[in-house]
Amino acid sequence: MADLENSNGSETPLxxxxxxxxxxxxxxxxxxxVPSMAVSFFAVGQADLRFxxxxxxxxxxxxxxxxxxxxxxxxxxxxxxRLATLEPAVVCAGHxxxxxxxxxxxxxxxxxxx
Numbered sequence: 001m002a003d004l005e006n007s008n009g010s011e012t013p014l015x016x017x018x019x020x021x022x023x024x025x026x027x028x029x030x031x032x033x034v035p036s037m038a039v040s041f042f043a044v045g046q047a048d049l050r051f052x053x054x055x056x057x058x059x060x061x062x063x064x065x066x067x068x069x070x071x072x073x074x075x076x077x078x079x080x081x082r083l084a085t086l087e088p089a090v091v092c093a094g095h096x097x098x099x100x101x102x103x104x105x106x107x108x109x110x111x112x113x114x
Contacts, residue, residue: 021075028064028071035060077112084109 017025039049039057084106091099099105 024071028067031060031064031067035064080109080112 035057039053042049042053087106088102089100091102091105093099
């Protein structure tokens with residue numbers, strides 16, 4: 001288990017993901033690799049692939065990538081909430097400006113759905 005050092009020098013252990021989070025993570029991973037593996041079992045060569053198989057494989061691949069993006073968005077909400085509990089004095093988010101009025105950040109973190 002990794003440790004996170006706060007700005008005031010104290011160390012707070014990071015929580016390990018729950019069983020539910022781990023199960024979702026494994027499901028997303030399997031959803032990424034299983035459809036492409038299934039297509040390789042159905043077709044030995046490219047000439048054996050039918051349009052319907054390629055179409056279904058493509059749709060499943062797109063859905064798997066969408067599930068990965070949704071998983072990242074879901075996990076990032078938890079990170080934002082964790083950062084808000086540290087009550088930072090300055091917030092630097094990506095390419096945006098440096099924000100010294102952090103109340104807006106705290107309000108945003110509080111408004112995220114559970």
